[in-house]
Structure formats: structure tokens, C-alpha cells
Amino acid sequence: MSDGPRARTLQLPASFQEINTVFYERGWTDGLPIVPPTENAVAEMLAWTDRDPLAIVGVLPPRQGEATVEKIAVNAVMAGCLPQYLPVIIAAIQAICDERFNPDGVQATTHPVAPLLIVNGPIARELSINSGYNCFGQGTRANATIGRAIRLVMMNVGGGLPGSGDRSTQGSPAKYSYCIAENEAENPWQPLHVELGFDAETSTVTLCGCEGPHNIQDHYSNSGEGILKTIAGAMGQAGSNNILGHGHPVLTLGPEHAATIARDGFSKADVKQFVFEHARYPVSKLGHEFTHGVLDRLNSFTPDDPEAMCRIIERPEDMLVIVAGGSGKHSSWQPTFGAYTKPVTLPIARQDGTPARSIEEFRRR
Amino acid sequence: MLEKEGVPTAVVGTDEFLSLFKLESRSRGLPDLPVAITKHPLGGLREPEVLAKAEALVPQAVAAVLRGGAA
Known part of the structure; x- marks a missing residue:
């Protein structure tokens, strides 16, 4: 050195x-x-x-x-x-x-x-x-x-x-x-x-x-699947660099959400798989300029298909899942700079x- | 990177980012890296405006590469 x-x-x-x-x-x-x-x-x-x-x-x-x-x-x-x-x-x-x-x-x-x-x-x-x-x-x-x-x-x-x-x-x-x-x-x-x-x-x-952290509140689900649906709904949003270019977003589970998810038999790999499958955004809700020539280059969907969905990660293993925080029914996710950082x-x-x-x-x- | 490998290179950018370009090119040991500059922004324009900018940039970029110095 x-x-x-x-x-x-x-x-x-x-x-x-x-x-x-x-x-x-x-x-x-x-x-x-x-x-x-x-x-x-x-x-x-x-x-x-x-x-x-x-x-x-x-x-x-x-x-x-x-x-x-x-x-x-x-x-x-x-x-x-x-x-x-x-x-x-x-x-x-x-x-x-x-x-x-x-x-x-x-x-x-x-x-x-x-x-x-x-x-x-x-x-x-x-x-x-x-x-x-x-x-x-x-x-x-x-x-x-x-x-x-x-x-x-x-x-x-x-x-x-x-x-x-x-x-x-x-x-x-x-x-x-x-x-x-x-x-x-x-x-x-x-x-x-x-x-x-x-x-x-x-x-x-x-x-x-x-x-910065985007909060994910779910006080109402008392099942791992219910909480994960809320999480996937929050992460599958428009406007992040992850929907544009994937990369390695972070999911920071609050301890109470993590406990419920684990109690219901989900491993950490299962959490990533669930988010991979469900954190998707309907392409039809996005504008034409964004979907034609930008998003369609990065995804396997046909932009004119009314059912097409855009995912936020390329592979389940690409996302990070950690546990942090005190008591309460809150988690958060940290969108990243997308494909431009690992x-x-x-x-x-x-x-x-x-x-x-x-x-x-x-x-x- | 291309310039260091002997490929004549000109960076195309907007006036808004010219000072960042100069900081980067100086700190990477390429103070004379050619650049072709257009007025900011590049995004949010209608197609005729984009084409007009592109047409104006071509001779700048060619001249910059041939001269081998900053425009």
C-alpha cells in the first residue's frame, strides 16, 4: 500500500x-x-x-x-x-x-x-x-x-x-x-x-x-403472508431506480414483522422469493415514453400487454434482508441507486x- | 478510458455539467479531454429541439476530436 x-x-x-x-x-x-x-x-x-x-x-x-x-x-x-x-x-x-x-x-x-x-x-x-x-x-x-x-x-x-x-x-x-x-x-x-x-x-x-428509508406500516396483518403482501406492495412502486434497473434493494424488517413472518415458516430466502414474485408494478399504469424503449429493454414484458408487470429485482437473491428497530408494526425498505451500485x-x-x-x-x- | 486506449474520444454534455466534467477529467489525468457542449437540458425536450441540438453538436464533437483539446 x-x-x-x-x-x-x-x-x-x-x-x-x-x-x-x-x-x-x-x-x-x-x-x-x-x-x-x-x-x-x-x-x-x-x-x-x-x-x-x-x-x-x-x-x-x-x-x-x-x-x-x-x-x-x-x-x-x-x-x-x-x-x-x-x-x-x-x-x-x-x-x-x-x-x-x-x-x-x-x-x-x-x-x-x-x-x-x-x-x-x-x-x-x-x-x-x-x-x-x-x-x-x-x-x-x-x-x-x-x-x-x-x-x-x-x-x-x-x-x-x-x-x-x-x-x-x-x-x-x-x-x-x-x-x-x-x-x-x-x-x-x-x-x-x-x-x-x-x-x-x-x-x-x-x-x-x-x-433514505421508505416506511412500510402494517398493524393489521397477523400472518407472514399478509405482512409480506404489504411489503411487496410498498416495494413494487413507480419511481425508484430498482424498478428501472433492478440492482440490490434493502428490506429492513422491524423485529415484530420479522417474528410473525418467521413464525409462519418463511425463511429469509422465502422472503426474498416472495418479494421477487409479488413486488411488481403494472406497466399499464406507467407512461408510454417510460415503458417503450426504457423499461422494455430491461424486462421481458411486452409493453403493450395490459397485464404486463415490471419487477424490481432481477433475481430473488439480489435483495438484502436485515432486521432492525424496536417494537412496533413498522418495517422499511431502502431503494438503491439501482443497477449502478452493488x-x-x-x-x-x-x-x-x-x-x-x-x-x-x-x-x- | 477509451482515450487512454488510444481511441479519439469526445464527451458530449450540457453546460450545466461542464464544471463537473472538468473536475473529473483533470483529476483523472486527462485535462485536455475533448468535450462538445450544448445548453442544458437534454431531457424534457420535443423531438425537433433534440434533433436541432444533435445537429449542432456533431461538428463540435468532430472538431473537438480532431483538435484533441477541450472545446
Whole structure:
């Protein structure tokens, strides 16, 4: 791994307000106040990685900025992260820079795509990353600041600045921070990382290029099939990139919906199969320009057939199913950037690639 | 990518995205990548307007490729 450039050190006025004014005016923030990344604070952050500060974790478009460990640490301080969050952020940036994720497209597109970070394994619990009530919302330091650090790296290293390197037409609140842990304790099936072949004691980051969560409420069905019909109805909608180009949408089941679905004998694969078969939109409800020459190229239907239906995934196994949230009859789905991004899962690992069993393994003594 | 493989290439885009094009081409080491530019938008137009834009772009694109520099 080659080395990237060292972060610059600036001499700035001492007051919090004045420092924040300078950072905001230079376009280095997401609009919220930042924690000043002093040399001491960055050094404390760097005490939680075994990597060289100048090691390049990945290269971020559109600026082709080299995301060094040190620059990631600077942005993590600015975001308000605790130092022990750093290994999670490093793994997340590595995943975003992976060409399967398509960082060029995710950064610059007009689509409101944001990197959803799903953390699995014991490190998610050690860092108290919220997987329960309001996990996509406010109130938990890890969720709020880890996702924010990722966004600041995308802006400050990658040049994804609104209106120049980031051309999102409307953007999304998910672009401030979008980080949860999976609620493994209430998942009736295998958690995501185990399904993907990782050891349960390995901790992973999964990055998906998603829209913000679309809620799916069903208080009335008391059967797995009933809930799945509501879910499929919500996911088989017009306007997402998944109906246009498929890709890998995410279904985040609330624990109560997951429990009912599992009680009625559905495996996770059955859930995916059900959504594949039922999350379809009637082609006849869409306009002629959209169906002729666009949708018909991507699907096997005949656009003039009044019964034709458009699916949202190419194959059942393409979608991700996770469990998150607290009590209540709500789930959500996260439409993605469609065929232009693939989810990337990486272990939270030491420099030599060994997955860490505990965040404590990263602490320099 | 095509340009790096020796295929003369011109990017066609709209003025709205010209600054993003310049940022990308510079950061990827192709600061002189030819570009043919039309006024934004490309979408939401009637067919005659699209054809008029396309006709105006052809000589720009050809000239840009032949010159090997940004239009």
C-alpha cells in the first residue's frame, strides 16, 4: 500500500466559533458545527488503528482524493466521533472506494443516493451502534457521527460538494449520516454477515448505495403472508431506480414483522422469493415514453400487454434482508441507486487483514 | 478510458455539467479531454429541439476530436 500526502496543519484563531466560521466558509463542513480537528484530537483518534497514518485506504472520486488513514481521522474528529469508532470508518471508506460500489456514480449522480452503513458482529455491540428504536433517526452518538464522518470524507477528500462534485437534484437527509447496526438478537434468521459467509464473531461493514428509508406500516396483518403482501406492495412502486434497473434493494424488517413472518415458516430466502414474485408494478399504469424503449429493454414484458408487470429485482437473491428497530408494526425498505451500485461487505480488520474480534485489538498501548 | 486506449474520444454534455466534467477529467489525468457542449437540458425536450441540438453538436464533437483539446 503506497502512502498519500500528509494533511496540512493550519494556525487558526482559538475560539470555537471562529474556527467553525473558517471551516464552514472553506466548504469543509456539512453545514453543522464541527469539532476542531486539533493535532491532539487527531493523534487520539490515530491511537485506535494499527495502520500508518499516511497509508491510503482508497481513492475517492470525483477529485480522485487519496483517503489516507490520517485524513479519515481528521474528518472523524470533525464529525464528533469517539476515537474507537475509527476502525469502522476506515473499513467503510474502503468499501465505498471499491469499484463494485461505484463511487464515481454515487458521488456525482443527480440521484439522492447515500451510503447506508450496516454494522454486524460484536464490534457493533461494543460501540453501542443503535440497532433498536429509532436506529435510522437521531439520538445515538455512534450512528450520528460514524455516518457523518463518512460523508465528510466523501466531501473533503473526494470532492463531493453539493452543486459541483455532488449533483444530487434534491439530496436526502440520509446524506448527513446513514449508519445502523443490525438487530441480531431479534433476527429470527442468520444475521447479514453470517448469511454472507462470515463467522458470527467477525464484525463487518456492509455499504449499500441507498435512498433514505421508505416506511412500510402494517398493524393489521397477523400472518407472514399478509405482512409480506404489504411489503411487496410498498416495494413494487413507480419511481425508484430498482424498478428501472433492478440492482440490490434493502428490506429492513422491524423485529415484530420479522417474528410473525418467521413464525409462519418463511425463511429469509422465502422472503426474498416472495418479494421477487409479488413486488411488481403494472406497466399499464406507467407512461408510454417510460415503458417503450426504457423499461422494455430491461424486462421481458411486452409493453403493450395490459397485464404486463415490471419487477424490481432481477433475481430473488439480489435483495438484502436485515432486521432492525424496536417494537412496533413498522418495517422499511431502502431503494438503491439501482443497477449502478452493488453492496460491498468487508470485515473490520487489522492492517494484515485479520478480522478483529474486539475493538480493543486496535488500541495502541 | 477509451482515450487512454488510444481511441479519439469526445464527451458530449450540457453546460450545466461542464464544471463537473472538468473536475473529473483533470483529476483523472486527462485535462485536455475533448468535450462538445450544448445548453442544458437534454431531457424534457420535443423531438425537433433534440434533433436541432444533435445537429449542432456533431461538428463540435468532430472538431473537438480532431483538435484533441477541450472545446
